Amino acid sequence: MTTDSAIAAETRAFEADVSKLLHMMVHSVYSDRDVFLRELISNAADACEKLRYEAIADPSLLGEDPQPQITITLDKDAGTLILADNGIGMTAADMGETLGTIARSGTKAFMDRLSADKNGEGQQLIGQFGVGFYSAFMVAGKVEVISRRAGESGAASWSSDGLGTYTLAPVDPAQAPARGTKVILHLLDDAKSYAERYNVERIVKAQSGHVPVPIFIEEAGSDEEARQLADGAALWTKPKSDISEEDYTDFYRSVAGQFDKPALTLHYRAEGRHEYSVLTFIPESKPFDLFDPDRSGRIKLYVRRVFITDEAEILPRYLRFVRGLVDSADLPLNMSREMIQDSPVLSAIQKGVSNRVLSELEKLADAEPERYAAIWENFGAVLKEGLYEDYARRETLLGLARFKTTSSNGEWRSLKDYVFALKENQTAIYYATGTDLERIADSPQLEGFKARGIEVLLLPDQIDNFWTSMGADYEGKPFKSVTQGAADLSLIPLAEGREPTNAAAEDVTGFIDFAKEALADYVSDVRISDRLTTSAVCLVAPDNAMDLQLEKMLASAGRAPERAKPILEVNARHTLIGKLAQSSASADERRDLSFLLLDEARIAEGEAPADPRAFVERLERLMAKSL
Secondary structure (H helix, E strand, O other): OOOOOOOOOOEEEEOOHHHHHHHHHOOOOOOOOHHHHHHHHHHHHHHHHHHHHHHHHOHHHHOOOOOOOOOEEEOOOEEEEEEEEEOOOOOOHHHHHOOOOOOOOOHHHHHHHHHHHOOHHHHHHHHHHHHHHHHHHHHHEEEEEEEEOOOOOOOOEEEOOOOEEEEEEEEEEEHHHOOOOEEEEOOOOOHHHHOOOHHHHHHHHHHOOOOOOOEEEEEEEOOOOOEEEOOOOOOHHHOOOOOOOOHHHHHHHHOOOOOOEEEEEEEEEEEEOOOOOEEEEEEEOOOOOOOOOOOEEEEEEEEEEOOOOOOOOOHHHOOOOOEEEEEEEOOOOOOOHHHOOOOHHHHHHHHHHHHHHHHHHHHHHOHHHHHHHHHHHHHHHHHOOHHHHHHHHHHHHHHHHHEOOOOOOOOOOEEEHHHHOOOOOOEEEEEEEOOHHHHOOOHHHHHHHHOOOOOEEEEEOOOOOHHHHHHOOOOOOEEOOOOOOOOOOOOOOOOOOOOOOOOOOOHHHHHHHHHHOOOOOOOEEEOOOOOOOOOOEEEEEEOOOHHHHHHHHHOOOOOOOOOOOOOOOOOOOOHHHHHHHOOOOOOOHHHHHHHHHHHHHHHHOOOOOOHHHHHHHHHHHHHHHHH
């Protein structure tokens, strides 16, 4: 029985995001148009794998056609390419939901990047990211989909010219596949080469030769039998010695939905208490969905070559950039996806695969630091999430971490390098956080550290504000923010040639006492600074308070409690401070100058004065007096 047998033809509008995407497809010319075929074959293979899974519980779904396959039919005279599979199929409701909306989060981010393209990179973005079914409109003026779900008697069609609407209609069952889906592409005039057999064979062999479903090709009106282009043998079951680098790249592009090359390939079989095969890849470039809010992974789970799900959390979220699959020999096929997720066998697989990925990264970092640096450049911000979330592996992740520092000249440095270069009497690993490397490097709080040749980690990623606050240490050395607490730099001498040129101002304590009283409602203390050598003032957080950048970030998101009063540190050797200490100005003028120093420190932190109007009035009074 079918729920679609009584549907009437209906024309609907695409969702707004789909319309925008289709507009890009129809009105743009991309150099990587070949990718549409890979995307459609990937969808067809998934449909066949889903049928294999559902047939475990209901073998009748296979009927008299138990072998999955994909068939490509070319018709040069009609200018069509037809791709058919005998997979799970779709009902009319399925087609309306699947082909009329964008379900996968991250696609909108892809479109935003495509829209913002200023340098012609858009021609590579389609091929790099892939956009599934909608890529068909790069080569087709009209797309028809005819489908019958396994176990259903009725069939339905979906059709569109990609210009804003699509039509759902019932189909005579005699015109539909017995089971599965047929996609008919009416090729554009400049895309008729996709009806040429040699061209399609070339694309399939290059991009889809290792999908786990056999692929056949035939020509309409030809007496020749359909020719098999791919045997559907699972690449991950083959010995590594039988697999070329090109084979791995082809499979990576198929399973990852990307068009770059893998930066690292991990292929092995685990044996012992649990048996499973692993074939995973680290991409050469950032996937467009790397920062999806749900941070879900993209590892497919198979059980004895039967596709189960791509939603099993095989790897922790901070390894979500890894693409590929795991094929277990131990998990039961008759368990639900939900039960599998709670299985102790899967837990063992998760632990084993996660440790192996990190182990391979360690080996690469030691053996080929330049290759590893390229991976860190792309995915370091994501890996650092593990420093906050995965306490058990924090030591390993700290070893993998790389940083730009005040001493690295733009190169990546490991913590091992940092600790090796510690100054005498240095007891902590110092860091500075922010949103931009250049601004962090110019922070006034770094001046005293630079003057002593003390290396400081420059941390521009949001996650840096969190993992550094977790009490982490490396080889017994705690991490300490340069904007928090006392600097404790007095025991470390200034570097040669960095001796101060100015003497400390006399009577500076008198001015500090006055400023402390004047600013009591805004700061918790005013004190002489060890960390300033050039700037007059800076702000730091008290010892037991939150780091300034973390507090600022949480406050901007409405997630922080009332902000703690900062400490205003004063450079006693600065010319301005010396003149203020010896000034005979009135109390009101000294009060204005104290507030201006505080606002100067706030501006150096990238913040506005606490009271912009009062700041302007004080500045005007000072300017008028000076004139």
